Amino acid sequence: MSQQTPDHDTIIAATQKWLEKAVIGLNLCPFAKAVHIKNQIRYVVCDATTPEALLELLMDELQLLSDTDPAKVDTTLIIHPNVLQDFEDYNEFLDVADAALEDMQLDGELQVASFHPDYQFADTDKNDIGNYTNRSPYPTLHLLREDSIDRAVEAFPEAEAIFEKNIETMEKLGHDGWDNLWK
Numbered sequence: 310m311s312q313q314t315p316d317h318d319t320i321i322a323a324t325q326k327w328l329e330k331a332v333i334g335l336n337l338c339p340f341a342k343a344v345h346i347k348n349q350i351r352y353v354v355c356d357a358t359t360p361e362a363l364l365e366l367l368m369d370e371l372q373l374l375s376d377t378d379p380a381k382v383d384t385t386l387i388i389h390p391n392v393l394q395d396f397e398d399y400n401e402f403l404d405v406a407d408a409a410l411e412d413m414q415l416d417g418e419l420q421v422a423s424f425h426p427d428y429q430f431a432d433t434d435k436n437d438i439g440n441y442t443n444r445s446p447y448p449t450l451h452l453l454r455e456d457s458i459d460r461a462v463e464a465f466p467e468a469e470a471i472f473e474k475n476i477e478t479m480e481k482l483g484h485d486g487w488d489n490l491w492k
Contacts, residue, residue: 314390317354323446330490337475340461349383358391374452385452393448396427422451439476
């Protein structure tokens, strides 16, 4: 018996809740709040069931982001609940995404960040709380503008310390604290 995928509105609502409670609420990304408040995040639910179909939509969205005024859309979240549910497959797809950026000559202009329900950093245990910094409700590709990242880094001294601070935040929060965010 196959599991029914929620409708797009439900998927986007779950992603927005995660963004508000975890990413912004725990200050895991100090740059996310501004684009969220200004409604500059584009949420795209991809119904693809194959990596090839996801790649096609990814390329369309990369081009759209490149062509769109950053004041209107600064970043895009492609949420793809029906493909690359296995984290290892998803992680391998990131190389394909980077190759697409190069093929489209958008590397240096855009980049792809990654979030997944089973996200696992290299050399960590699957249940390591630090992995939860990148755990989203659904597999998600985050398309970012390099210029926006550069501006954010300029405005946030010691941006390189964000990762370490996030791990510290998650360790203080613990698994119980993470679970309580969603109650």
